[in-house]
Amino acid sequence: MNGFIGEFFGxxxxxxxxxxxxxxxxxxxTYGTGSNWAYISIAWGLAVTMGVYxxxxxxSDGHLNPAVTIGFAVFGFFPWGDVVPYLLGQFLGAFVGAALVIIQFYPHFKASPDEASGNIVGIFATRPAISSPLFNFFSEVIATWGFTFILLNLGDFTQGLKPFIVGTLITVVGMALGTTTGFALNPARDWGPRLAHTVLPIPNKGSSEWGYAWVPMCGPIVGGVLAAGLQVLVA
Known part of the structure:
Protein backbone atom coordinates (compact mmCIF):
# COMPACT_ATOMS: atom_id res chain seq x y z
CA MET A 1 0.00 0.00 0.00
CA ASN A 2 2.90 2.37 0.71
CA GLY A 3 4.11 1.80 -2.83
CA PHE A 4 0.73 2.76 -4.25
CA ILE A 5 0.46 5.87 -2.06
CA GLY A 6 4.00 7.03 -2.81
CA GLU A 7 3.60 6.53 -6.55
CA PHE A 8 0.15 8.15 -6.57
CA PHE A 9 1.21 11.36 -4.83
CA GLY A 10 4.63 11.48 -6.45
CA THR A 30 -0.74 33.80 -18.46
CA TYR A 31 2.54 35.40 -17.39
CA GLY A 32 4.41 32.47 -18.93
CA THR A 33 2.83 32.54 -22.39
CA GLY A 34 5.38 31.90 -25.12
CA SER A 35 8.27 30.73 -22.94
CA ASN A 36 10.84 28.55 -24.69
CA TRP A 37 11.79 24.86 -24.77
CA ALA A 38 14.60 25.27 -22.24
CA TYR A 39 12.09 26.69 -19.77
CA ILE A 40 9.83 23.67 -20.31
CA SER A 41 12.66 21.13 -20.01
CA ILE A 42 14.00 22.66 -16.81
CA ALA A 43 10.52 22.80 -15.29
CA TRP A 44 9.82 19.14 -16.12
CA GLY A 45 13.16 18.22 -14.57
CA LEU A 46 12.24 20.02 -11.36
CA ALA A 47 8.76 18.48 -11.46
CA VAL A 48 10.33 15.01 -11.52
CA THR A 49 12.68 15.96 -8.68
CA MET A 50 9.82 17.04 -6.44
CA GLY A 51 7.75 14.00 -7.38
CA VAL A 52 10.60 11.63 -6.53
CA TYR A 53 11.06 13.31 -3.15
CA SER A 60 7.72 4.05 -2.74
CA ASP A 61 10.89 3.78 -4.81
CA GLY A 62 9.99 6.98 -6.67
CA HIS A 63 9.62 5.40 -10.10
CA LEU A 64 6.60 7.54 -11.12
CA ASN A 65 6.86 5.79 -14.47
CA PRO A 66 5.59 2.42 -15.76
CA ALA A 67 8.56 2.16 -18.14
CA VAL A 68 10.88 2.19 -15.13
CA THR A 69 8.73 -0.14 -13.04
CA ILE A 70 8.24 -2.70 -15.84
CA GLY A 71 11.81 -2.48 -17.13
CA PHE A 72 13.20 -2.97 -13.63
CA ALA A 73 10.83 -5.90 -12.94
CA VAL A 74 11.60 -7.75 -16.18
CA PHE A 75 15.27 -8.05 -15.25
CA GLY A 76 14.93 -8.53 -11.51
CA PHE A 77 15.65 -5.03 -10.24
CA PHE A 78 12.12 -4.75 -8.80
CA PRO A 79 9.67 -7.38 -7.43
CA TRP A 80 6.81 -8.35 -9.74
CA GLY A 81 4.43 -8.44 -6.78
CA ASP A 82 4.68 -4.67 -6.46
CA VAL A 83 4.20 -3.86 -10.14
CA VAL A 84 0.39 -3.57 -10.19
CA PRO A 85 0.13 -1.22 -7.14
CA TYR A 86 2.88 0.94 -8.63
CA LEU A 87 1.20 1.14 -12.03
CA LEU A 88 -2.18 1.96 -10.51
CA GLY A 89 -0.64 4.71 -8.41
CA GLN A 90 1.17 6.17 -11.40
CA PHE A 91 -1.79 6.28 -13.79
CA LEU A 92 -4.29 7.49 -11.17
CA GLY A 93 -1.86 10.10 -9.84
CA ALA A 94 -1.26 11.40 -13.35
CA PHE A 95 -5.01 11.67 -13.99
CA VAL A 96 -5.64 13.59 -10.76
CA GLY A 97 -2.64 15.86 -11.35
CA ALA A 98 -4.05 16.75 -14.77
CA ALA A 99 -7.49 17.43 -13.26
CA LEU A 100 -5.91 19.92 -10.85
CA VAL A 101 -4.20 21.67 -13.78
CA ILE A 102 -7.59 22.02 -15.48
CA ILE A 103 -9.01 23.71 -12.36
CA GLN A 104 -5.95 25.94 -11.96
CA PHE A 105 -6.06 27.21 -15.56
CA TYR A 106 -9.80 27.02 -16.25
CA PRO A 107 -10.22 30.75 -17.09
CA HIS A 108 -7.23 30.54 -19.41
CA PHE A 109 -8.70 27.57 -21.28
CA LYS A 110 -11.82 29.71 -21.75
CA ALA A 111 -9.64 32.56 -23.03
CA SER A 112 -7.90 30.25 -25.54
CA PRO A 113 -10.60 29.38 -28.08
CA ASP A 114 -8.73 27.01 -30.39
CA GLU A 115 -5.45 25.26 -31.17
CA ALA A 116 -4.06 28.42 -32.75
CA SER A 117 -4.34 30.12 -29.35
CA GLY A 118 -2.46 27.30 -27.61
CA ASN A 119 -5.38 25.21 -26.33
CA ILE A 120 -3.96 21.85 -27.40
CA VAL A 121 -3.81 18.32 -26.03
CA GLY A 122 -0.04 18.82 -25.88
CA ILE A 123 -0.55 20.70 -22.61
CA PHE A 124 -1.37 17.33 -21.07
CA ALA A 125 0.07 14.66 -23.35
CA THR A 126 2.77 14.42 -25.99
CA ARG A 127 2.51 14.95 -29.73
CA PRO A 128 5.23 14.76 -32.39
CA ALA A 129 6.87 17.78 -33.99
CA ILE A 130 6.80 15.83 -37.29
CA SER A 131 4.26 13.03 -37.54
CA SER A 132 6.24 9.93 -38.49
CA PRO A 133 4.93 7.10 -36.30
CA LEU A 134 7.83 4.68 -36.71
CA PHE A 135 10.49 7.31 -36.08
CA ASN A 136 8.39 8.86 -33.29
CA PHE A 137 8.42 5.39 -31.71
CA PHE A 138 12.19 5.13 -32.14
CA SER A 139 12.59 8.58 -30.57
CA GLU A 140 10.72 7.48 -27.45
CA VAL A 141 12.65 4.19 -27.29
CA ILE A 142 16.02 5.93 -27.54
CA ALA A 143 15.20 8.72 -25.08
CA THR A 144 13.73 6.33 -22.51
CA TRP A 145 16.57 3.86 -22.98
CA GLY A 146 19.12 6.59 -22.18
CA PHE A 147 17.11 7.89 -19.23
CA THR A 148 16.56 4.44 -17.70
CA PHE A 149 20.11 3.22 -18.23
CA ILE A 150 21.50 6.26 -16.41
CA LEU A 151 18.87 5.85 -13.70
CA LEU A 152 19.94 2.27 -13.10
CA ASN A 153 23.46 3.48 -12.39
CA LEU A 154 22.41 6.05 -9.79
CA GLY A 155 21.54 3.54 -7.06
CA ASP A 156 18.75 4.57 -4.69
CA PHE A 157 17.67 7.79 -6.38
CA THR A 158 15.18 8.86 -3.69
CA GLN A 159 17.88 9.69 -1.15
CA GLY A 160 19.80 12.90 -0.43
CA LEU A 161 20.41 15.06 -3.46
CA LYS A 162 19.88 12.24 -5.96
CA PRO A 163 16.35 13.39 -6.90
CA PHE A 164 17.98 16.58 -8.16
CA ILE A 165 20.34 14.46 -10.25
CA VAL A 166 17.29 12.68 -11.69
CA GLY A 167 15.78 16.09 -12.41
CA THR A 168 18.89 17.28 -14.27
CA LEU A 169 18.81 14.00 -16.19
CA ILE A 170 15.23 14.72 -17.30
CA THR A 171 16.23 18.25 -18.29
CA VAL A 172 19.17 17.16 -20.45
CA VAL A 173 17.14 14.36 -22.05
CA GLY A 174 14.44 16.92 -22.83
CA MET A 175 16.90 19.37 -24.36
CA ALA A 176 18.90 16.73 -26.26
CA LEU A 177 16.25 14.22 -27.37
CA GLY A 178 12.85 15.61 -26.42
CA THR A 179 12.31 18.09 -29.23
CA THR A 180 11.06 15.41 -31.64
CA THR A 181 8.14 14.01 -29.65
CA GLY A 182 7.93 16.08 -26.46
CA PHE A 183 9.77 13.31 -24.54
CA ALA A 184 7.00 11.32 -22.89
CA LEU A 185 9.50 8.80 -21.42
CA ASN A 186 6.58 7.67 -19.32
CA PRO A 187 3.27 6.03 -20.32
CA ALA A 188 1.48 7.27 -17.18
CA ARG A 189 2.67 10.84 -17.76
CA ASP A 190 1.02 10.67 -21.20
CA TRP A 191 -2.03 8.41 -20.85
CA GLY A 192 -3.30 9.66 -17.47
CA PRO A 193 -3.46 13.32 -18.57
CA ARG A 194 -4.65 12.36 -22.06
CA LEU A 195 -7.59 10.53 -20.47
CA ALA A 196 -8.28 13.56 -18.27
CA HIS A 197 -8.30 15.71 -21.42
CA THR A 198 -10.75 13.29 -23.01
CA VAL A 199 -13.31 12.92 -20.23
CA LEU A 200 -13.17 16.15 -18.22
CA PRO A 201 -14.98 19.37 -19.23
CA ILE A 202 -12.14 21.54 -20.55
CA PRO A 203 -13.36 24.67 -22.37
CA ASN A 204 -12.60 24.82 -26.08
CA LYS A 205 -10.68 21.54 -26.15
CA GLY A 206 -9.94 19.79 -29.41
CA SER A 207 -8.98 16.22 -30.19
CA SER A 208 -7.20 14.09 -27.59
CA GLU A 209 -5.28 12.43 -30.45
CA TRP A 210 -5.57 8.83 -29.26
CA GLY A 211 -4.35 7.63 -32.65
CA TYR A 212 -0.85 8.69 -31.59
CA ALA A 213 -1.09 7.42 -28.02
CA TRP A 214 0.45 4.01 -28.75
CA VAL A 215 3.81 5.73 -29.28
CA PRO A 216 4.20 7.19 -25.75
CA MET A 217 2.85 3.93 -24.32
CA CYS A 218 4.95 1.38 -26.22
CA GLY A 219 8.12 3.34 -26.95
CA PRO A 220 9.03 4.09 -23.31
CA ILE A 221 8.26 0.53 -22.17
CA VAL A 222 10.52 -0.92 -24.88
CA GLY A 223 13.24 1.60 -24.01
CA GLY A 224 13.00 0.81 -20.29
CA VAL A 225 13.22 -2.95 -20.87
CA LEU A 226 16.20 -2.56 -23.23
CA ALA A 227 18.03 -0.39 -20.70
CA ALA A 228 17.51 -2.88 -17.88
CA GLY A 229 18.64 -5.73 -20.13
CA LEU A 230 21.81 -3.87 -21.04
CA GLN A 231 22.48 -3.19 -17.37
CA VAL A 232 22.34 -6.92 -16.67
CA LEU A 233 24.82 -7.59 -19.49
CA VAL A 234 27.41 -4.97 -18.56
CA ALA A 235 27.17 -4.64 -14.76
Missing part, protein backbone atom coordinates in the same frame (compact mmCIF):
# COMPACT_ATOMS: atom_id res chain seq x y z
CA UNK A 11 3.13 11.20 -9.94
CA UNK A 12 0.38 13.66 -9.04
CA UNK A 13 3.03 16.25 -8.12
CA UNK A 14 4.98 15.45 -11.28
CA UNK A 15 1.97 16.15 -13.51
CA UNK A 16 0.67 19.09 -11.51
CA UNK A 17 4.00 20.90 -11.95
CA UNK A 18 4.90 19.57 -15.40
CA UNK A 19 1.56 19.92 -17.16
CA UNK A 20 1.02 23.13 -15.21
CA UNK A 21 4.15 24.49 -16.87
CA UNK A 22 2.86 23.49 -20.30
CA UNK A 23 -0.48 25.17 -19.60
CA UNK A 24 1.25 28.34 -18.50
CA UNK A 25 3.40 28.39 -21.62
CA UNK A 26 0.69 27.57 -24.16
CA UNK A 27 -2.53 29.19 -22.99
CA UNK A 28 -3.39 32.82 -23.51
CA UNK A 29 -3.15 35.51 -20.86
CA UNK A 54 7.36 12.94 -2.39
CA UNK A 55 7.19 9.35 -3.60
CA UNK A 56 10.26 8.34 -1.62
CA UNK A 57 9.06 10.05 1.55
CA UNK A 58 5.71 8.25 1.31
CA UNK A 59 7.21 4.79 0.96
Missing amino acids: TLILILLGAGTCAGVNLRK VGGALG
